[in-house]
Amino acid sequence: MKIVRRVGATPRERGSATGQSCPDIFELSDGSFAVIGREATKELDPELPPDAARADYERIVIITRETLLRAKKDIPDA
Template sequence: MKIVRRLGVPPTARGSMSGQTCPDIFELSDGSFAIIGTDATATLDGNLPTDAARAEYERIVVIDRKTLIHAKKDIPDA
């Protein structure tokens, strides 16, 4: 599995001055997506809706609104 492309713009184009530890979204060679964000599993796990579940190896990751909005144009419809 490899990173194929970034969705949206680089963190520096979204206002990050350091560009070192910023949220990002990438499309992978198998069609999946990889997210760099803040691990909020401990905070949000107990707040998941009853029809949602998380495997032990999965994490709840938070990205800011600006990151997702900038990626919207690059997210495929299907």
């Protein structure tokens, strides 16, 4: 599996000049997406709705609203 492309604006384009806060979204060669975000599993796991589940190997991460909104135009419809 490889990163094919970034989805959305670069962290620098979103104002991260220091590299200290760089949430990001990437499309992978198998069609999946990878997300860089702030680890929030411990904080948000108890908040998951009853019909949501998380495997032991999965983590909940947070990305900024701006990161996702600026990626919207690059996310394929199918």
